[in-house]
């Protein structure tokens with residue numbers, strides 16, 4: 001199988017934060033894991049670049065939107081690299097490939113009768129000469145009368161409503177009172193695909209809470225989806241229109257395909273052949289806030305475009321910090337790049353992975369828990385195996401391992417298999433708990449056998465056997481940890497004079513000699529984290 005895997009496209013108006021890191025680490029670990037099996041996986045992402053917020057931000061900064069998105073694109077790419085995310089391609093939705101594919105998909109839906117035009121009334125800012133998106137209108141809630149609420153929903157009573165129903169609406173852009181103006185929009189008739197979408201749920205979602213949410217939505221009549229926006233708008237023109245644009249949420253998921261198509265060009269691969277190949281599976285990792293777009297709109301678009309490779313949309317919960325939603329005003333906002341000033345990428349990768357599973361509940365980053373987990377698991381358990389055993393081989397056996405010391409390794413084989421299937425099912429927390437359970441067992445074995453006493457008491461052969469047994473498991477655990485901590489595991493493998501290994505190397509006699517143990521990873525101290533939450 002060839003898996004084409006994506007994470008949600010980050011919006012190109014601000015740097016990435018720790019919530020983005022959660023998702024890209026989850027995705028990257030799965031892609032790396034697949035590449036340790038007989039399957040192949042490639043990770044694609046892109047900048048999400050269109051829409052009103054980017055247009056207005058660029059205007060505020062006095063630059064063209066192209067300039068803003070290019071700068072943020074470079075910034076995001078750099079952050080991906082710093083977290084050791086192994087991307088096949090990081091493209092942009094503002095690209096030739098996306099323009100062509102978006103137009104094709106739009107046309108295809110239109111030709112098949114899924115898109116129709118309809119005149120609608122909207123709030124319009126005459127000063128700024130722009131139709132106002134819900135986020136750019138404020139007024140009093142039509143239900144509870146609370147002031148200063150946005151055009152789509154009330155934060156006080158939780159009601160959702162039409163912006164036209166807002167009491168005393170004001171444009172956030174000019175502080176003026178908007179007028180009501182008519183305009184023709186293009187609508188995608190989602191409900192026409194309701195039957196297909198219902199039958200498709202089981203195929204593309206394996207998570208129960210997601211499946212029931214989708215069924216709940218599909219049991220009601222699906223509303224037509226407004227897929228056009230009037231000028232001024234930063235995006236792609238609707239085919240055959242001068243002043244109307246494709247809504248950013250329609251061209252954004254097409255950006256997944258555009259990133260793949262752009263990549264194929266460097267390898268002389270035919271994009272259509274690849275995407276329509278029976279052995280190609282498209283897998284998306286997303287947060288639970290964009291389920292509607294990815295599990296209703298996107299499959300509907302793909303259906304009308306006759307693309308059948310969508311295999312699964314995998315959903316995770318939000319990242320909270322110290323139990324609270326991340327927010328600048330609450331002072332618990334952690335930018336991705338800034339996090340790396342305090343600890344190496346692999347530490348975050350390990351910690352976040354240790355909390356991830358198939359559940360869609362929120363995942364909390366707590367500083368005390370982070371420090372405790374890294375010190376206890378990585379230093380106290382995992383690395384400890386090498387630090388207690390490696391140097392006996394160096395001192396007493398010219399660095400050589402005792403051949404075929406695989407009793408322990410074979411004893412654990414069933415658990416290795418279980419761990420691999422847990423990673424495959426994205427039950428990372430269970431997989432990592434099992435890995436640490438095995439590390440505990442090896443450490444207990446070393447403590448019982450006391451190789452240091454054996455060395456002192458003339459039992460060198462026995463000492464070397466215990467160390468060799470332990471190091472083979474250490475190597476196996478390193479193989480299983482590779483997807484989560486690419487940097488630390490590659491250091492460990494090089495201490496064991498090995499290159500990258502895959503799952504077929506588990507339980508095999510591939511270490512010949514080892515290097516002197518170097519304590520290359522360090523404990524975390526709370527005092528070094530001052531300022532991380534500012």
Ligand SMILES: [Zn+2]
Pocket residue numbers: 141142143144145146154155156157158159
């Ligand atoms: Zn209200």
